[in-house]
Amino acid sequence: TQLLEQSPQFLSIQEGENLTVYCNSSSVFSSLQWYRQEPGEGPVLLVTVVTGGEVKKLKRLTFQFGDARKDSSLHITAAQTGDTGLYLCAGASPGGSYIPTFGRGTSLIVHP
Amino acid sequence: DSGVTQTPKHLITATGQRVTLRCSPRSGDLSVYWYQQSLDQGLQFLIHYYNGEERAKGNILERFSAQQFPDLHSELNLSSLELGDSALYFCASSVVGRGDTQYFGPGTRLTVL
Numbered sequence: 001t002q003l004l005e006q007s008p009q010f011l012s013i014q015e016g017e018n019l020t021v022y023c024n025s026s027s028v029f030s031s032l033q034w035y036r037q038e039p040g041e042g043p044v045l046l047v048t049v050v051t052g053g054e055v056k057k058l059k060r061l062t063f064q065f066g067d068a069r070k071d072s073s074l075h076i077t078a079a080q081t082g083d084t085g086l087y088l089c090a091g092a093s094p095g096g097s098y099i100p101t102f103g104r105g106t107s108l109i110v111h112p
Numbered sequence: 113d114s115g116v117t118q119t120p121k122h123l124i125t126a127t128g129q130r131v132t133l134r135c136s137p138r139s140g141d142l143s144v145y146w147y148q149q150s151l152d153q154g155l156q157f158l159i160h161y162y163n164g165e166e167r168a169k170g171n172i173l174e175r176f177s178a179q180q181f182p183d184l185h186s187e188l189n190l191s192s193l194e195l196g197d198s199a200l201y202f203c204a205s206s207v208v209g210r211g212d213t214q215y216f217g218p219g220t221r222l223t224v225l
Contacts, residue, residue, distance in 0.1 A: 040218070041218055045215075088154075090155075099157060
């Protein structure tokens, strides 16, 4: 079973601070996705990274896929209260059927 | 609004009972996925259907089954319910089901008493 470890598990910061969330595994993934989930709702896809070393930016969010495609990070610059939520990473194993493995998530609270 | 609908939103039942959760995918999406989310296990992939056929199975118990109908809606059947089955159950849909963007529904919160 492939495992994705996310850290930190919880993060409580003030508006305007920067933060980085990590997603690590000992397995190689063909692609990795980051989601944000708000209370009472389903996860919403933020980004998909496919190529080792790939960096994608989405406004104040920067996503990086590790060179070996085993890990990823999400960096948020100047966090806002609207960034509050549960951040999940999900990896897809190479080949065959698409079976996503999700990390346990990082719960982020941004205080005004 | 993702375009994926799930019913019911909340379900409270007793141990040993059987329930059916329903999911309608986004218009045009052929793939439906089911997930279970609990505090201790996180989000777990259960099963994937594409155009009526089962494509992949994850950590789905034998007491659980699913199907996708010709109109592409899907149902997840949970039987002989146990306290530990209490969780949020999400359905997601995508166009082709090969790692393309999944759109999650709002979930069904199941409470087993």
